[in-house]
Amino acid sequence: MARKHDKLTALGVKNLTKPGLYHDGRGLYLRIGPTGAKSWVFRYTGNDGKRHDLGLGSTFDVSLAEARDDAAAHGRALRREGVDPLAAKRTAAAERRAAEVRNITFRQCALQYLDAQQSRWKSNEGDIWRARLRDYVFPVLGDMPVAMVDLALVLKVLKPHWETMASMAKIRGYIESILAYAAVHGFRSTDNPARWTNNLSVVLPSRSKTAQQDHFAALPHSEIAAYMANVRKVDKIGARALEFTVLTAARRGETLGAKWSEIDFQARLWTVPASRMKMGKEHVVPLSDAALALLSGLPRQGASIFPMGPDAMHNVAKRLHDGVTVHGFRSCFRDWAGDETNFERVDVELCLAHQAGDSTEQSYRRMTAVDKRRVIMQSWADYCGGNTFPTSGNVRTLHAVAG
Numbered sequence: 001m002a003r004k005h006d007k008l009t010a011l012g013v014k015n016l017t018k019p020g021l022y023h024d025g026r027g028l029y030l031r032i033g034p035t036g037a038k039s040w041v042f043r044y045t046g047n048d049g050k051r052h053d054l055g056l057g058s059t060f061d062v063s064l065a066e067a068r069d070d071a072a073a074h075g076r077a078l079r080r081e082g083v084d085p086l087a088a089k090r091t092a093a094a095e096r097r098a099a100e101v102r103n104i105t106f107r108q109c110a111l112q113y114l115d116a117q118q119s120r121w122k123s124n125e126g127d128i129w130r131a132r133l134r135d136y137v138f139p140v141l142g143d144m145p146v147a148m149v150d151l152a153l154v155l156k157v158l159k160p161h162w163e164t165m166a167s168m169a170k171i172r173g174y175i176e177s178i179l180a181y182a183a184v185h186g187f188r189s190t191d192n193p194a195r196w197t198n199n200l201s202v203v204l205p206s207r208s209k210t211a212q213q214d215h216f217a218a219l220p221h222s223e224i225a226a227y228m229a230n231v232r233k234v235d236k237i238g239a240r241a242l243e244f245t246v247l248t249a250a251r252r253g254e255t256l257g258a259k260w261s262e263i264d265f266q267a268r269l270w271t272v273p274a275s276r277m278k279m280g281k282e283h284v285v286p287l288s289d290a291a292l293a294l295l296s297g298l299p300r301q302g303a304s305i306f307p308m309g310p311d312a313m314h315n316v317a318k319r320l321h322d323g324v325t326v327h328g329f330r331s332c333f334r335d336w337a338g339d340e341t342n343f344e345r346v347d348v349e350l351c352l353a354h355q356a357g358d359s360t361e362q363s364y365r366r367m368t369a370v371d372k373r374r375v376i377m378q379s380w381a382d383y384c385g386g387n388t389f390p391t392s393g394n395v396r397t398l399h400a401v402a403g
Helices: 010-015 064-081 084-104 106-120 125-141 151-158 167-184 196-203 212-216 221-233 235-247 253-257 289-296 312-320 328-341 345-351 359-384
Strands: 020-025 028-030 037-045 053-059 271-274 284-288
Touching: 010 064, 020 064, 028 064, 028 125, 037 064, 037 328, 053 064, 053 084, 064 084, 106 125, 125 196, 125 253, 151 167, 151 196, 167 196, 221 235, 221 312, 221 328, 221 359, 235 253, 235 289, 235 312, 235 328, 253 312, 253 345, 284 359, 289 345, 289 359, 328 359, 345 359
Parallel strands: none
Antiparallel strands: 020 028, 028 037, 037 053, 271 284
């Protein structure tokens, strides 16, 4: 309600356009800026004897009546008590900020960190982070205030899988990075309970010892046909991805990010972009009959060929043969090529996206090796299928293995 000493009206506030300061009374002013923006200001003399302006908000958000009430409650009432309104406002804002910091969860902090880092990552690295955090970290830490995450909670995440999953070492690094981000932004103290040196290294065995078999164990190539027969019996997308990875001698990350747009069914080629390759160079993979048949049997539900978590293939591989890892099948392929075939070593290395030979030979191989590698990959697929009839004269023997 307007009082006799109030000078402004709601209609007048609406119609005023000239930049300046318009007094309503008892310290309340309407401020119109050079651009025409209108806001409310409570002007008072502080305890220091100087003039201060307390902003009360835009006229779009605060009506004239509300501005008068705010000036009375947050301006004149505080001055009567000897309180500086600006100082009180800053204190209230600091308290709200402190409450927000106390309540921000690990999940919220992690998602902020992922958004901040997204532009720095290659290909699907951010998706791998999100999937691992979702599956292994958020169930324990997700809803905890990030300020309360301590050593005991970090160990609760890591210990159940530390000696059986190689990826837990990376997950530890994820937690450390997120907690460091939280400390920099004032969400917690600088102490980082996920730090390895002189911290977790004292209570957890080194992954370089416990996970050596995880990283390097390879199935003997004489057992690959039986193994692949068992993989085909598993009705999961992770099993299809594992089968495709073995047939193409690919790295896990190359398969995880595979997209339908990378497949040329007519040319029978899979082109992996440089952004997803370890060497940072585009890699063309000739696709065998078995690899093409596998792809043709998959549903197309989006851009990704294998929509799944980053550990889905690992879980299938471990379930079927404890100790064997996805990466180990590349060694299995190399052992087969060396033991059972007369294929040229440089062509086999190119199948693995390795550089072999001098620069002149590498250039020549890049131009001519697709057809040679097509024969190699078809022979490998036949071997994985237990085929006793070689498709190439370069294959010395093929072992018949019951599937």
